[in-house]
Amino acid sequence: MTGTLYGVGVGPGDPDLITLKAYNLxxxxxxxxYPAPAVGDSLARQIAAPHIPNGRREIMIRVSMAPKDALDRSAYDRAAVEIGDILRAGxxxxxxxxxxxxxxxxxxxLFNRLEEEFPIQIIPGISSLMACPAAALTPLASRNEVLSILPAPLAEEDLRLRLSQGDAVAIIKLGRHAEKICTILRDMGLMAGAKxxxxxxxxxxxxxxxxxxxxxxxxxxxxxxVRRNEVAG
Amino acid sequence: MTGTLYGVGVGPGDPDLITLKAYNLxxxxxxxxYPAPAVGDSLARQIAAPHIPNGRREIMIRVSMAPKDALDRSAYDRAAVEIGDILRAGxxxxxxxxxxxxxxxxxxxLFNRLEEEFPIQIIPGISSLMACPAAALTPLASRNEVLSILPAPLAEEDLRLRLSQGDAVAIIKLGRHAEKICTILRDMGLMAGAKxxxxxxxxxxxxxxxxxxxxxxxxxxxxxxVRRNEVAG
Known part of the structure; x- marks a missing residue:
């Protein structure tokens, strides 16, 4: 009997925004x-900290981010081997x-590396896509609106095209791309109203x-x- | 002191997919x-049933759906008055x-009708957008993919355009529009791989x-x- 790999969403930050199902697991x-940066704490571990009992075996997967957002995949290769051994042991x-x-x-x-050999279950979590509109008291999308999620690292022309088409748009992965995004939104007349x-x-x-x-x-x-067409109702 | 209006997500169906925060509230x-159809039970009430203590005052907001998805707004007008009175009473x-x-x-x-007069807090919930990929064991979107959420009632040309552009697409509100969607996906070569x-x-x-x-x-x-470009990694 092999063990099951669980992918467990712990929510956006408030420890109380974890589900009962994840808490019970x-x-x-x-x-x-849990993943962690090359140096420093794991964000997922910090969020879930109040819910993790003492004495659990914990595996920290340290992943260094190379320049240009390239990822050190070997960290996942190694973690998949370590986790695979535990699952194989039941x-x-x-x-x-x-x-x-x-x-x-x-x-x-990890999913891509382990899905063929092991049973996997996903416990969904509250993502930023739900947490940010809640915090901003701004409905995300409604009725027959098209909702687009745009990663900010996309090319400028691509972002402009998609911003011209979506009814409701959430732009993620901002950081060093924020300046570019703000310029585009200002150009397109979408800055007013953007949350x-x-x-x-x-x-x-x-x-x-x-x-x-x-x-x-x-x-x-x-x-x-960004919402282009505010909906009455 | 007026009361606070809470918008509380109770998740997609499994009662354990409610957050600790919603549970505690x-x-x-x-x-x-809670909303309910003109006849029959409230889905939200059913999902949250194990977590609702006895003896609470409950307000069922019955909303009849007219043909063509038009909504009976007067139900929300009346509910906003009833809820507003309770909030005003503290x-x-x-x-x-x-x-x-x-x-x-x-x-x-309700939000649109009450936001100006009363304090409102939103407790986000697990939406179908997170629950469906988890159930299908299919990542929703990753890296710099554009994710589009498309309501199926949209016009066919609109759906085709957007399906040709999104890297990852979730199509919602299917029902009587499912036939149209399946035809479009088959035409566009997107049926294979669609979950x-x-x-x-x-x-x-x-x-x-x-x-x-x-x-x-x-x-x-x-x-x-639908995912048009499966991501390796």
Whole structure:
């Protein structure tokens, strides 16, 4: 009997935004793994900290980000081997993920490496896509609106095209691309009304109108919400 | 002191996919409201049922759906008056919503009617957008992919254009529009690889390849997931 690999969303930051299902799993699973930067703490581990019992085996997957957002895949190769050995020995492993495992999550890298050999279950989590509109008190999309999620690293022409088409747009992965995004939104007349949320549901959460924010201050974990056609009702 | 209006996501169906935050609120809030069809039970009420203590004041907002998806707005007008009276008297009211309140949710109609007069807090929920990929074991979007959410009632030309552009697409609100969607996907060579999920996380959940599903059997609460460029990694 091999163990099951769980991809567990722990939500956007507020530890209470974890689901009962994820909470219950963390109380019983013997091994908990999580990604972390090359130096420093794991965000997923920090979010879930109040819910992780003492004495669990923990596996920290340190991933260094090379320049240009290239990823050190060998870290996932090694982690897949380590986790695979545990699963093969019959123990379950929960990989905890900030937000949701399948919404732009790095869990994908482990999933791709382990899905053929092992049973996998995903426990969905509250992603930034739900947390940011809640924090900004701004409906994300409604009725027959088209909702587009645009990663800010996309090329400028591509961003302009898609911003001209979406009814509701959430722009993610901002950081050093924020200046470019703000310029485009200003050019297109979309700056007024654009909402800005950083670190949603965390103690350092910032919510405001994008027009009031200095693009140089915008971190990676931030979102811009644009609605082209406000819906009455 | 007026009460606070809470928009509370209770998740896609599995009662354990409610957040601790929503669960805790339901234990203490004196009034719980929910939408329901003209006849029959409230889906949100059913999902949250195990978590609602006895003796709460409950408000059922019955909304009849006229032909052509037109909505009986007067139901929300009346509910806003009733809820407004309770808030004005100083009691908090939780409006529970299947999925997430701001992701194509009908909570918007109460929000629009009450936001100017009362304090509002949103507790985000697990939406079908997270639950369906989890059920299908299919990553939703990753890296710099553009994710588009397309309501199936859109015009055919519009759907074709957007399907030709998105890297990852989730098609929602299927039901009687499923036949049209399947024809478009087949024409565009996107049927192979398209995943289908109905009633995600509920006892009657169905997961499969869209090619194996009869469009006539597809309900409103279903999702089709299309990825045009599978990402290696």
């Amino acid at each position: 963390l109380q019983s699973v013997p091994v908990i793994a 123990q379950d492993v929960a990989v905890i993920c900030e937000g949701d495992p399948f919404f732009y999550g790095s869990f994908m890298y 800005y949320v950083a670190h949603a549901t965390m103690p350092n959460q910032i919510v405001g109108n994008l027009a009031d924010i200095d693009p140089a201050d915008i971190p990676y974990f931030a979102m811009i919400l | 339901l234990q203490s809030v004196p009034v719980i409201a 009691q908090d009211v939780a409006v529970i919503c299947e999925g997430d309140p701001f992701f194509y949710g009908s909570f918007m109609y 289908y999920v109905a009633h995600a996380t509920m006892p009657n959940q169905i997961v499969g390849n869209l090619a194996d599903i009869d469009p006539a059997d597809i309900p409103y609460f279903a999702m089709i997931l």
